Amino acid sequence: MAHITEKDLWAEHDGIRVYGRLRVPDAAAPLPAVICSPFFSGDHETAGEWAAPLAEAGIVTCAIDFFGGTPHSRSGGRTTEMSVCTQAADLSAMLDVVRALPEVDSDRVYLLGQSQGGFVSTMVADERPADVAGLFLLYPALVIHDDAVERFGAPENVPETYEMWVELGRRYAVDAMSWDPFEHMSYPGPVRIWQGDADPLVPLAYAERAARTYTNAELEVVHDAGHGFYGIRKRRILAQIVASIAGA
Numbered sequence: 001m002a003h004i005t006e007k008d009l010w011a012e013h014d015g016i017r018v019y020g021r022l023r024v025p026d027a028a029a030p031l032p033a034v035i036c037s038p039f040f041s042g043d044h045e046t047a048g049e050w051a052a053p054l055a056e057a058g059i060v061t062c063a064i065d066f067f068g069g070t071p072h073s074r075s076g077g078r079t080t081e082m083s084v085c086t087q088a089a090d091l092s093a094m095l096d097v098v099r100a101l102p103e104v105d106s107d108r109v110y111l112l113g114q115s116q117g118g119f120v121s122t123m124v125a126d127e128r129p130a131d132v133a134g135l136f137l138l139y140p141a142l143v144i145h146d147d148a149v150e151r152f153g154a155p156e157n158v159p160e161t162y163e164m165w166v167e168l169g170r171r172y173a174v175d176a177m178s179w180d181p182f183e184h185m186s187y188p189g190p191v192r193i194w195q196g197d198a199d200p201l202v203p204l205a206y207a208e209r210a211a212r213t214y215t216n217a218e219l220e221v222v223h224d225a226g227h228g229f230y231g232i233r234k235r236r237i238l239a240q241i242v243a244s245i246a247g248a
Helices: 044-056 084-099 116-127 144-152 170-178 204-213 231-246
Strands: 004-013 016-025 031-037 060-065 104-114 134-138 161-164 166-169 191-196 217-222
Touching: 004 044, 004 084, 016 031, 016 044, 016 084, 031 044, 031 084, 031 116, 031 231, 044 060, 044 104, 044 231, 060 084, 084 104, 084 116, 084 170, 104 116, 104 231, 116 134, 134 231, 144 170, 161 170, 166 170, 191 204, 191 231, 204 217, 217 231
Parallel strands: 031 060, 031 104, 104 134, 134 191, 191 217
Antiparallel strands: 004 016, 016 060, 161 166
16 A cells, blocks of 8 residues: 555636645656546545545545535535536646646546536546546436436526525526537547446436447446445445556
């Protein structure tokens, strides 16, 4: 197990400062890196539950706090200001910072996303394919677009604020409606998807469609798993991610 140095990392865009928790293993540089994006209402600590063991395996990791991602986000902002588009801008800015770190091999920077963080990671990979070495999507919430359309029908029907676990602003639904992820899956690099077949929030059909749509995707169905992976399942997926990076 490598010795890990942890420190704060900041990225900036559009007047916003985005926080990340950087973990750097004590190993010969340059190293591969993984930027870990949390689920809806998650933060750098929840993303860190994946980032920390990857760092222990010798990979530089950055666990991101999205602007407005939670009421206590270190990046500031209110949940009513957050959307998949603002989070994609946050992640893209952090990608620039991580790729420029002296410890990091800029050609081996991967994106890992949980749930909404997975949706956002697909957005950045679509926009910046040359800068992303691969995608690791954990129960990705590719249902977000369809859910917004089903909920409101059209942008003009979205109220200024509404509740969905936390208070959201109009921008959240409008931006979700504007980005159908299946129309933006041009990323040609390797994509690994893990999806539970007992997920109450994201039907398995979304992951299956993504695996068919990407040109270089592999889907693993995690039997009897819900919206999240824990224990032995999580350890097995982490080992698969480490092996995938080592073999690239």
